[in-house]
Amino acid sequence: SRAKVIKMRIAVQGCSHGELDNIYEAIIQSEKESGTKVDLLICCGDFQAVRNEYDLKCMKVPKKHQHMASFWEYYKGDKIAPVLTIFIGGNHEASNHNWELYYGGWVAPSIYYLGCAGVVRIGGLRIGGISGIYKKYDYHKGHFELPPLDSNEVCSIFHVRSFEVMRCKSISQHLDIFISHDWPVGVYEYGNKEKLVKQKPFFAEEIDKHELGSPPLSELLEKLQPSYWVAGHLHCKFSALIPHDSFGKNTRFVALDKCLPRRKFLQILDIGAPLETPPVLEYDSEWLSILKHTHKYYSTQNKDQVLPELVKISNEETSQVSAGFGSLIIPSNFTPTAPIYKKNQAKTDPYTPQPNPQTELFCSKLGPARDVGE
Numbered sequence: 001s002r003a004k005v006i007k008m009r010i011a012v013q014g015c016s017h018g019e020l021d022n023i024y025e026a027i028i029q030s031e032k033e034s035g036t037k038v039d040l041l042i043c044c045g046d047f048q049a050v051r052n053e054y055d056l057k058c059m060k061v062p063k064k065h066q067h068m069a070s071f072w073e074y075y076k077g078d079k080i081a082p083v084l085t086i087f088i089g090g091n092h093e094a095s096n097h098n099w100e101l102y103y104g105g106w107v108a109p110s111i112y113y114l115g116c117a118g119v120v121r122i123g124g125l126r127i128g129g130i131s132g133i134y135k136k137y138d139y140h141k142g143h144f145e146l147p148p149l150d151s152n153e154v155c156s157i158f159h160v161r162s163f164e165v166m167r168c169k170s171i172s173q174h175l176d177i178f179i180s181h182d183w184p185v186g187v188y189e190y191g192n193k194e195k196l197v198k199q200k201p202f203f204a205e206e207i208d209k210h211e212l213g214s215p216p217l218s219e220l221l222e223k224l225q226p227s228y229w230v231a232g233h234l235h236c237k238f239s240a241l242i243p244h245d246s247f248g249k250n251t252r253f254v255a256l257d258k259c260l261p262r263r264k265f266l267q268i269l270d271i272g273a274p275l276e277t278p279p280v281l282e283y284d285s286e287w288l289s290i291l292k293h294t295h296k297y298y299s300t301q302n303k304d305q306v307l308p309e310l311v312k313i314s315n316e317e318t319s320q321v322s323a324g325f326g327s328l329i330i331p332s333n334f335t336p337t338a339p340i341y342k343k344n345q346a347k348t349d350p351y352t353p354q355p356n357p358q359t360e361l362f363c364s365k366l367g368p369a370r371d372v373g374e
Contacts (some may be wrong), residue, residue, distance in 0.1 A: 002269045007270040008123050008279070010177075011041045011083070014232035014256030014265045015090065018048035018069030022259055026266050038268065039279060040122060041083050044180030044232035044256065045090025045131070049107045050074050052341045055094035055108060057325040058147075059184060060154050065092075072341040074108040081110040084122075084281065088114050089131030090181035095157045096147045096353060097202050097338070098131070103291070103366075104359035106334035114179065120330070121289035123279030125271065128226070128287075129179030130168055133162040133233065134214035140306075142299025145351050162307055163297060165216045168224070169310040175226040176271065181233045184221040185213035187253050191240030199236055215270065221251060223310075228269065231255045237264035281330045284323040290315045292321055292366055325365045326365070333358055 011027050025040050049071050050056055056066045073079045089098050104115030114120065138159040146154035160182070174210065188196055188207055199206045206212035212234075215257040221229060225244045229251050240253040257263040293313055300306050322328065337356050 001118040007272055009036055010271055011040060012036045012042060012254060012269060013043045013183075013238075013259065015046040015092075015094070015235065015258035016043045016048065016087070017046050017258050018050065018071060019259040020066075020074060020081075021070045021079075023266070023371050025316070026259075028232060030268060034268075038083050041081075041085040042127075042179055042230060043085065043087035043356070044179055045088055046092045046232065046258070047071075047089065047113075048092060048094060049075070049097050049111075049113070050094045051097060051336075051338045053347050055097055055338070058149050058154055059092060059094050060158070061092050066093040067207040068341055071108070073078055074111060075336060076340045077109065078194045079365070081108065083110075084279075085111045086114055086120070086129075086179075086281075087111070088098040088129040088179045088181060089116075091132075091133045091158050093158060095145075096149060098335060098355070099145075100158065100356035101359060103359060103362050105356065106332070109332070109334055112330070115166055119175070121328075126174065126175040127177045127179065128168065128171065128175045128224070130160065130164055130217075130220070131180045131181065132158040132217060134270065135159040139216065140304035142301040142305055144300055145300035146300070155181045156278055159247045160214065160216060162305075163294075163299070164214070164228065165220065165288050166297070166310060167294055168220050168293070168305050170313065171224060171286065172264060172313070173286050175224055177228045177230065178220070178224060178226040179213075179216065180215040180217055180229070180231045182217055182306070183212070183231050183234060183255060184217035184229070184253075185210060185215050186218050186301070187221070187229075187240050187242060188212060188238070190242045190253070191238055191242075192368070196238055200205065200234070203234075210290075226270070228252055229253045232258070237267075240249060242372050283325060283328045283330055285318050285328065286313060288366065289318040289321045289324065293317060322369055331359065331361075 013023055051072050101113050102116050104118045108111050114129045117130040138156050140162050145157040235258050237257055238255045242251045257265045258267045293311050339351055
């Protein structure tokens, strides 16, 4: 029987920047050195799930950084992730691909996108996250960007919206880990700020103005108080311990670098979790209820909207939504939805993006509430 508390080994990666092969190789090397297998990889944004040349055009990066990398080989099935992988989006993503999986889903076998915001369960742990970065001028707008994306929408689609923050603020049950790309503004006050500024001198002005990071994420940190908060974006390793009360409750904040040689881009966390069965990825019943309850606030308007701070979900609502799903185990139902890059072909033939069947199935189980594409 596995009905006992054991430690899960979770690898946390900062910005991935498409370097899947190198990240997985670093994990394999860590396993060899420790003699212990990693159970889960968490990637904190800039994952770059690029399937073809069209996806590159939907990724906001300088032209010199537009390259196919290796994700397409995992998408095609030529390579298989050696460890279950969860990621959130950053500000350098194949945004059209991620948008197909607004609620989350498999971008390749064993590689799961948490969605625009989401919560899942694995091995007794409850893991939440939110994609994107904060820009004040888009924060209160609806999701007006719809594929095919124009040049302006490629820049705005990854901006965090108050709608997803409202959904996350509505979480009432404890989270073990929360994932973001941005840092919550102010976390630098709870770590070695002097060392951070010495490493990144250009942070000093933003820190002095209390502007380094995301204000909405700071609100989420105060509201959710997860055991761990992991992030990327600023391309450096930084840790902090944020106290929440006088009884010793705190959040351990860990930010990591991008995947490059001699950079601190990966850290292994040993987290206690009661494993009653071999760990599998599951939907979270409270989060499903939040999705359904807040659907009425979803907007595709390119204008500011007024939203409640949060919503309260009853146990009855949660039970009803869970019943609609039946099993909460996330099905392994990845299927390719776009042409796959071919090395010896000049470019991918034009194609019309299609609805992702994973999203279609999820919406059919969630009920009449459906956000994407309305």
